[in-house]
Amino acid sequence: MFKRPPYTLYQLLEYTWDSIVQIGVYPAMSFIEARRTKLLNLLCAPCVPMMAFFAALNASQGRWLLSALNVTTTLSCICVLWLHKKQQYLSARWVLMLFGIAVYTFTGFYFHNGAEYFLLNILICAILVYDNKWVIAGLSIFILTAFVGIVLMPQEWRLVKPVPPGRVWVNMAMSLAFIPIALSYFKYLQSDYNRQLRQQREALAAMNKDKEKLLSIVTHDIRSPLATLEVLLDMFTKGEYPQDLMEDAAAVLHKKVTQLGGALDNVLRWSSRNMKGIRTEPAHFLLGPVISEVMQFFQLVIQEKNIRVTIDASPAAAVYADRDQVAVILRNLVSNALKFSYAGKRITLQATRRGTQTVVYVSDEGKGMTAQQVNDLFTAWQNPAYGTGGERGTGLGLLLSGEFARLNGGTITVESTPEKGAHFSVYLPAGEPPLAAS
Secondary structure: OOOOOOOOHHHHHHHHHHHHHOOOOOOOOOHHHHHHHHHHHHHHHHHHHHHHHHHHHHHHOOOHHHHHHHHHHHHHHHHHHHHHHOOOHHHHHHHHHHHHHHHHHHHHHHHOOOHHHHHHHHHHHHHHHOOOHHHHHHHHHHHHHHHHHHHHOOOOOOOOOOOOHHHHHHHHHHHHHHHHHHHHHHHHHHHHHHHHHHHHHHHHHHHHHHHHHHHHHHHHHHHHHHHHHHHHHHHHHHOOOOHHHHHHHHHHHHHHHHHHHHHHHHHHHHHHHOOOOOOOOOEEEEHHHHHHHHHHHOHHHHHHHOOEEEEEEOOOOEEEEOHHHHHHHHHHHHHHHHHOOOOOOEEEEEEEEEOOEEEEEEEEOOOOOOHHHHHOOOOOOOOOOEOOOOOEOOOHHHHHHHHHHHHOOOEEEEEEOOOOOEEEEEEEEEOOOHHHHO
């Protein structure tokens, strides 16, 4: 059984520190509130062991009042962390501000131990965590007045035995070191927030592109059958059908409308499933039924152009891909084959398994393409040509087909010669027949 390697001391300390800084920070919080909470945690976390140490040190030297003040500071920092844990953020801020200002002002005046420099830390935190300008102004005036008063107070006026000069320097160094650390950490959080915003903008831009593609799929798939319906209705209006053929034509029209309704329902259902962006959901399925469904979509066009269709799909030809996306690929390839085929010619569909891949071939005997057209086929630079019946394409179909093949771990290759037709090969991951897969 695999065992996770033990943490190194550095990793353990890093994990512990990160856990403390993250106290009270939850995923649902706004970024600004999370940043303020982390900042106060950053101030309180190191104060707890530091003040506990000085409380013990001062007690051992008989400075009982200073030791009690150190204990008070330690408890107030612990209280802030506990209030953050309980999500009482406003109370935590006022505890830190009021206790911090009171204790550091008193110890600065009374002991001259350098505690007044911690007031600068309180001032920076107040500016960063409060939005109310009157609160910031009031705290700033009080803190700066206390700081200046302590610094300018004559050092010879002592009420108690002074602390060692080294202690004063330690307090000054620690309080002043917090200023660049806190501002750097705040800047780091801001840059991280900007990075998240940039990623969200990129994701939103990609989502918008996906929705544009989804819309193009809908329009592309219903445009051709709607054009056929328009032709039939125009013929009905002009009376070009003999009376004895009207019933047969009406039956054909009904069949076409039914096919269009089913196709439109499938496309809209598929599009609504992907409203949050194109998602590929692969599954095992046979290609034969999909090919049959696709060919039903083009029956009227096949009859109009008198195209001979040959289908050779192996019963074991299965793929592991998104079924709807594969259907879009096949519809676009068959649509192109019919569009550029001459009347009375043949198109061929084959599906066979080759190792770990299943290959679908779509061939026609139509207009074909030049080498340059083949190179531009799956790019935005393609210049769609007119079909043999005057049909005009948009170029979106093959662009989408190429991307869907890539999303499903496959590729599409093309071989073509002008006036000798085109041969498309779609390579997709081979799947297992549903019964075998179950």
